[in-house]
Amino acid sequence: xxxxxxxxxxxxxxxxxxxxxxxxxxxxxxxxxxxxxxxxxxxxxxxxxxxxxxxxxxxxxxxxxxxxxxxxxxxxxxxxxxxxxxxxxxxxxxxxxxxxxxxxxxxxxxxxxxxxxxxxxxxxxxxxxxxxxxxxxxxxxxxxxxxxxxxxxxxxxxxxxxxxxxxxxxxxxxxxxxxxxxxxxxxxxxxxxxxxxxxxxxxxxxxxxxxxxxxxxxxxxxxxxxxxxxxxxxxxxxxxxxxxxxxxxxxxxxxxxxxxxxxxxxxxxxxxxxxxxxxxxxxxxxxxxxxxxxxxxxxxxxxxxxxxxxxxxx
Amino acid sequence: xxxxxxxxxxxxxxxxxxxxxxxxxxxxxxxxxxxxxxxxxxxxxxxxxxxxxxxxxxxxxxxxxxxxxxxxxxxxxxxxxxxxxxxxxxxxxxxxxxxxxxxxxxxxxxxxxxxxxxxxxxxxxxxxxxxxxxxxxxxxxxxxxxxxxxxxxxxxxxxxxxxxxxxxxxxxxxxxxxxxxxxxxxxxxxxxxxxxxxxxxxxxxxxxxxxxxxxxxxxxxxxxxxxxxxxxxxxxxxxxxxxxxxxxxxxxxxxxxxxxxxxxxxxxxxxxxxxxxxxxxxxxxxxxxxxxxxxxxxxxxxxxxxxxxxxxxxxxxxxxxxxxxxxxxxxxxxxxxx
Numbered sequence: 001x002x003x004x005x006x007x008x009x010x011x012x013x014x015x016x017x018x019x020x021x022x023x024x025x026x027x028x029x030x031x032x033x034x035x036x037x038x039x040x041x042x043x044x045x046x047x048x049x050x051x052x053x054x055x056x057x058x059x060x061x062x063x064x065x066x067x068x069x070x071x072x073x074x075x076x077x078x079x080x081x082x083x084x085x086x087x088x089x090x091x092x093x094x095x096x097x098x099x100x101x102x103x104x105x106x107x108x109x110x111x112x113x114x115x116x117x118x119x120x121x122x123x124x125x126x127x128x129x130x131x132x133x134x135x136x137x138x139x140x141x142x143x144x145x146x147x148x149x150x151x152x153x154x155x156x157x158x159x160x161x162x163x164x165x166x167x168x169x170x171x172x173x174x175x176x177x178x179x180x181x182x183x184x185x186x187x188x189x190x191x192x193x194x195x196x197x198x199x200x201x202x203x204x205x206x207x208x209x210x211x212x213x214x215x216x217x218x219x220x221x222x223x224x225x226x227x228x229x230x231x232x233x234x235x236x237x238x239x240x241x242x243x244x245x246x247x248x249x250x251x252x253x254x255x256x257x258x259x260x261x262x263x264x265x266x267x268x269x270x271x272x273x274x275x276x277x278x279x280x281x282x283x284x285x286x287x288x289x290x291x292x293x294x295x296x297x298x299x300x301x302x303x304x305x306x307x308x309x310x311x312x313x314x
Numbered sequence: 315x316x317x318x319x320x321x322x323x324x325x326x327x328x329x330x331x332x333x334x335x336x337x338x339x340x341x342x343x344x345x346x347x348x349x350x351x352x353x354x355x356x357x358x359x360x361x362x363x364x365x366x367x368x369x370x371x372x373x374x375x376x377x378x379x380x381x382x383x384x385x386x387x388x389x390x391x392x393x394x395x396x397x398x399x400x401x402x403x404x405x406x407x408x409x410x411x412x413x414x415x416x417x418x419x420x421x422x423x424x425x426x427x428x429x430x431x432x433x434x435x436x437x438x439x440x441x442x443x444x445x446x447x448x449x450x451x452x453x454x455x456x457x458x459x460x461x462x463x464x465x466x467x468x469x470x471x472x473x474x475x476x477x478x479x480x481x482x483x484x485x486x487x488x489x490x491x492x493x494x495x496x497x498x499x500x501x502x503x504x505x506x507x508x509x510x511x512x513x514x515x516x517x518x519x520x521x522x523x524x525x526x527x528x529x530x531x532x533x534x535x536x537x538x539x540x541x542x543x544x545x546x547x548x549x550x551x552x553x554x555x556x557x558x559x560x561x562x563x564x565x566x567x568x569x570x571x572x573x574x575x576x577x578x579x580x581x582x583x584x585x586x587x588x589x590x591x592x593x594x595x596x597x598x599x600x601x602x603x604x605x606x607x608x609x610x611x612x613x614x615x616x617x618x619x620x621x622x623x624x625x626x627x628x629x630x631x632x633x634x635x636x637x638x639x640x641x642x643x644x645x646x647x648x649x650x651x652x
Contacts, residue, residue, distance in 0.1 A: 031448070032426045032466035206420035210484065213378050213412045214434050215404040224433075228424040311424060311468035 034228055038308035045308065051300030058294055062112040069105045073264060078105070085280040094286040097269070098276060103286050106264050110287070113265035114246050116176040117183070118294070121245040124184035125191050126238040130231070132188070133195025137230075138203060138222050148196070151189035159248070160255065162186050167257045174260040179249050187241070194237055198230035205229075232306050239302025243295025266291050318353035319524050320377075320410075320492055325350045325386035325396075327369075327376050331599060344599045346372040348548035349386070351625070354492065359518065359525040361539030361556070363532055363571070367595055369548040370528045371415075374496045377526070378412050379403060390492075408438055411485040415497040417477035421469040427480055428465040431455065434487035441488055454483040457520075458513060475506035479513065486517065494526045499534065511538055532575050536560055544568045547606040548598055550625055554637025564628060564637075564644035567607045605642070613643045 042048045061068055071078055079101035088095040094103035136147040166182045167173045202208075203226055211221050250267025252258030259265040266287045273284035307313050328343035347369045354360050364370050375381040377388055379395065388396040395406045414420035421430055431451045435442045442450045452462035458479040469477055478498060485493050495514065499507040515538060517523060529535050535542055536556050543553040544567065552565040563569045570589040577583050591610045596602055602609050608618040627636050628644040 030466060031428070033429060034424050034426070037426075206414045206416055207422040209375075209380060210412070210414060210420050210481075211422075211433070212380055213407065214484075214488075215407040215437050216433070220437070224425075225422055229422070309424065312470050314468075 034309065034311070037311065037314070038305075041308040041314055042304055045304045047300045048304035048308075051297045051304060054293065054297035055301060058111060058115055058297070061108055062115040065109045065112065069102075069108045071102065071105050073101055073106050073109050074262065078102070085276070085283065088282055095280075095282045097273065097283045098280070103269075103283060106269060107266070107287050107290055110264035110266050110269055111290075113176040113259050113263060114249065114267065114291070114294070117180050117249045117259075117265070117267075118242045118246040118298070120177070120180040121183045121187065122238050122242040122298075124180065125187045125241070126234065128184070129188040129191025130195045130227075130234050133192040133234075134199055134222055134227060134230070136192070137196040137199025138218070138226065144196070147192070151192050154186065154189045157186065159186055160251070163252055164255070164257050167252075173257070175263065176249075176259055176265070179252055179258050180245075182252070183245050183248060187245070190241070191234055191237065194233050195230065198233055199226055202226050202229045228309060232310065235302050235306045235309075239299045240295075242298045243291070246291060246294065317356060319356045319391060320354035320526075321387075321389040321392075322353070322377070323351050323387040323389065325373070325376060325388065326384045327372050327381060328384045342599055345548050345601060346598055347376060348598075348601070350545075350548075350550050352543055352550060352553060354524055354526055355540075356491075356524055357518070357522055358540040359527055359538050361535035361542040362526065362528045362545060363530060363535050363542060364545035365530060365571075365595060367598070368545045369598070370530075370545055371496055373545070374412065374494050374526070374528055377494055378410065379406075404438075408441070408488045409490050410492045410494065411488060411490040413478070413481050413485045413493060413495045413498045416501045417474055417481055418501070420481050421477055423469055425468075426465065427451075427455070427467050427469070427472075430469070430480060431483045431487055434484060438488055450487070451483075454487055455480075457486065457517070458483045473506075474502050475509060478502060478506075478510050482510075482513065482517070486521070489521070490523070492524045492526065494528070496528050497530070498527075500529065500531065507534065514538065532560075532571060544571065547595060547601055549606055549640065551607065551641070552637070552639045553625065554639075558637040562637075562646045564639040564646055565607075565641045566611050566613055566643075568639075569647045605640075607641075613641075615643075617642055 066072070073079075079099045081100045083096040083100040084098055086092070086096040086100075092102050092104065094107060097103055097106070132147055136144040163182045163186065166185060167178060170178050170181070172178050208221060208225055211225050216224075246267060248267075249258050249265060250271050253260070253265060253268045254271035259268055261268065269287040270284060270291070273280070273287070277284050325347055326345075326349055327347040328345050330340045331342040331344060332338040333341045350369075350373065352360070362370050362373065372381065376383050376396070379398070383396045386396065387394045390406060390409065395403070395410075398406055425433075428448065428451050431454050432447050435447045435450065448465070452465060455462045455464060460476060460479055460483070464472075469480065472480065478501075482498075498514070499510050502510060511534060514525065514527075518525060525538070527535060527538055539556050541553065541555050542559040544551050544559065544565065546567050552559065552563065552568045559568060560572065563572055566589075570591050573587065573589045577586060589612075593610050596606070596609055602619070604620050605611070605614070605618040605623050608614040611618070621642065623640045623642050625638050625640040627638055628641070
């Protein structure tokens with residue numbers, strides 16, 4: 001009964017505009033732009049899906065590690081020296097470390113600090129470096145000279161010495177946030193230089209001149225025209241350096257100025273394990289493997305985003 | 315012809331040459347455009363020709379206010395636009411637009427055609443209300459002979475000629491009165507050049523545009539132009555209607571340029587009298603004294619090195635050849651013209 005009514009109702013409507021209606025239904029009016037096309041492209045890119053799922057999983061693990069493991073590494077009796085350096089087994093997949101702590105539990109709980117350091121440092125470095133690089137490259141002249149000299153000063157500071165110096169001045173040293181801050185302070189010049197060079201090679205293109213001839217302001221020219229064309233190398237370097245930052249956190253922790261025990265981070269686990277690598281390789285291999293997968297996931301994301309922003313590759 | 319829509323008076327553009335790293339000291343200037351005056355009439359096409367490096371493109375940039383003039387005036391309907399800034403300059407840009415030389419670099423590769431042609435409307439929202447913009451862009455695509463359904467495509471999906479049509483559509487979007495075409499076809503295949511030229515011609519009739527058409531291809535300039543100006547080393551050496559320039563050139567440089575135009579007739583090619591210029595174009599940082607062309611001119615005499623020839627109608631010449639020429643010895647050459 002209801003079927004016939006709907007059919008009757010739709011039939012005359014179809015007769016009124018027999019050509020226009022079906023055509024519109026097949027191909028809805030789509031307003032394309034660089035970003036909407038990029039999102040469409042990303043959704044179909046397996047690289048992005050795999051990387052995205054991994055990154056999402058890592059973020060969930062770092063927010064609620066309790067969902068993924070029964071025990072907490074901070075609980076009383078979490079570590080039992082009688083299990084020291086025990087090999088992986090069906091019950092304890094990653095085995096035990098020298099203190100007799102379950103490596104799987106520690107890896108899961110250590111994700112938070114490592115992911116915070118990686119994402120926070122990379123985001124800060126990329127935003128600061130890219131914006132300053134954009135500014136210096138676009139403005140040129142005195143501003144460019146001043147900013148470039150400043151980056152050279154930062155480049156000349158040895159990372160570890162500078163890190164120790166800054167850390168000793170910080171009132172809140174020894175956690176993931178202070179490590180991120182130190183590495184961001186020392187890390188932004190690299191992104192700055194890449195961005196500046198990329199802007200310089202793009203800003204003399206005729207399309208920038210054309211935008212000026214139309215009366216576009218500096219904001220529109222830099223953010224609509226130069227930035228999308230100059231950002232590709234920055235995305236790649238940022239994705240790769242995310243892993244470098246997580247690893248560098250380990251170096252700082254090893255020197256005693258990074259994340260401090262009893263806090264857990266992958267870097268800390270790796271630096272603790274390397275002493276007995278030959279005797280008990282699994283203590284090092286599991287956190288290192290998880291770190292590698294994390295870095296790989298972010299690089300896949302970065303590559304996918306870079307490709308999606310280049311219409312020529314579609 | 316109607317009243318002038320653009321008057322250029324003694325326009326000068328010098329690029330300073332500096333020395334020293336910390337304390338920059340000006341040691342000279344590249345005189346890219348050095349005192350050019352001409353009028354652009356409403357609805358006409360003024361061709362500007364000259365060899366590479368003579369200042370044609372700089373002239374276009376200064377007229378567009380993409381480069382600041384060192385001195386001189388550009389009057390648009392009587393108002394000097396060469397010193398405008400901010401909102402006043404933005405308002406003038408609606409009336410003067412530009413078509414660029416290279417369609418491969420003048421379109422942002424990361425914007426869709428709809429965004430590229432729609433950008434003028436975003437910058438000047440008063441031209442098209444927000445809801446109508448997409449329609450306006452599609453109309454423009456239609457006007458320049460492209461399929462309106464291409465609106466979501468990217469520049470790399472088009473051929474050179476199609477890209478130049480997109481560039482022209484962008485220039486037309488604000489309904490300007492003047493379009494400055496900076497070698498709009500020199501980057502295109504010969505077969506496509508004619509299509510684009512004919513499109514420009516047709517649009518001129520449709521929208522009542524005035525063109526300033528910069529090129530180094532003399533035949534194309536003759537085809538499209540009502541009047542032609544010849545530039546050499548930052549100066550206008552001769553200006554007149556296309557018959558005056560092509561059939562009755564009086565400046566030796568123009569005559570030499572015209573004698574180099576290829577002739578599609580083998581027998582005529584044998585007999586014609588070519589003028590082969592020797593030497594290179596002098597540096598615009600250190601141009602010759604007096605007449606700038608004297609170092610390569612076969613008519614040059616003592617007077618040419620001391621006295622700058624003015625762009626004026628030569629007194630000796632009357633009748634069909636009476637047009638402005640900056641030469642002390644201006645006369646029509648006694649050979650069959652091309």
